[in-house]
Amino acid sequence: MTIGTIKELGAQGKTVLLRLDLNSPIDPSTNLILDDKRFREHLPTIRALTGSRVVIVTHQSRPGKKDFTTLEAHAEKLGQLLGKPVTYVDSIFGRHAREAVQAMKIGEVLMLENVRFNAEENLTLKPEDAKKTHLVKKLSSMADVFVNDAFGTAHRSQPTVVGLPMAMRSAGGLLMEKEVFTLSKVFSGAPRPVCMMLGGTKVDDSIDVARHVLDRGIADQVIVIGVVANVFLIAAGYNIGKPSTQLIAQLKYQEEIGKAKEILVRYRDKVIMPQSVAVRENNHRVEYPVTKIPEDAPVLDIGMDAIHDCIQVLKKSGTVVFNGPAGLFEEADFATGTYELLRAASQVEFSVVGGGHTAAVIEKMGLENDFTHISTGGGACIEFLTGKKLPAVDALEQSKKIFG
CATH class of the missing domain: 3.40.50.1260 (Phosphoglycerate kinase, N-terminal domain)
Structure with a gap:
């Protein structure tokens, strides 16, 4: 079984909910983003959706942590890297967010507020139960299709990760596709x-x-x-x-x-x-x-x-x-x-690095182009290598069965 791809999704002219993992090291006193590696990894997927209205769903940290904050700086940083404005909306699915999405034109990019500000996103749920949350019902009603590019959270069974694919036609983004394809090669076909x-x-x-x-x-x-x-x-x-x-x-x-x-x-x-x-x-x-x-x-x-x-x-x-x-x-x-x-x-010949601290060292050494693949998700990568099916990947496969 495979996950759907952006090519198969036919997202042209549609409103796309795009789940990213922009969780980054930030300076809590200034909200300054200290490393934009995760932003850069997602750029190809965002660019591949140029013919759509792109509504970004992402998170920063988790409740109780010092760097749990709004996404205003994230929208600004993404806009700089994309070379076009990314509208930040300080709401997840309230009227303000819904109206902003409805007013979007093709080619525009909008970022909703930190999805973990909603208590439901911090729950671990089975896909069928995640589909019934208010969060998934409200978000899925705001767009036509869903793309999950957040490999870094692929090992989590949270509503936006496993519930949205149950509620709407879905696909993996280019980064998700690359991660799954390359890591699968370790199990079969690696030199x-x-x-x-x-x-x-x-x-x-x-x-x-x-x-x-x-x-x-x-x-x-x-x-x-x-x-x-x-x-x-x-x-x-x-x-x-x-x-x-x-x-x-x-x-x-x-x-x-x-x-x-x-x-x-x-x-x-x-x-x-x-x-x-x-x-x-x-x-x-x-x-x-x-x-x-x-x-x-x-x-x-x-x-x-x-x-x-x-x-x-x-x-x-x-x-x-x-x-x-x-x-x-x-x-x-x-x-x-x-x-x-x-x-x-x-x-x-074929070299794969499991994200996290090691990836930061590689960048410091200037070796990032010498490895075949540097994973963007430490936890997700290691769980994949234990042979477990990642909840996000499983949900995308199920979505393909349900919606074609």
């Missing part, structure tokens, strides 16, 4: 050997990915780095020192140690763990083999020997999926692992 590099602090997700790709024979090798590696090292019987062991407890990942152990029992020859690490001692980077990690020093990166071993594996790989950093990359002393591995991964 072999396939190597998964799993790091960062999302240990539970990474372990789900590792289990899925090894059980299904999708990956030939899994390299673990970052906090994920620390959990595997404990599972393999190494003492990683008090600070790093405490961090795992603090992140509530003790249960994952047992799961890592199971993976090692079944796939020991396919899981590559760092054999050396870098710790902080007297404010300096000091390296140790994993058999001699000091009791009171935090593990903050993989060591040079481990970097060398990983690069040898990457050089022989046809595909690499890179998700999560190798250490505390924000500090120059402990960025070596992340930087060197990304540099090596960028030279592999």
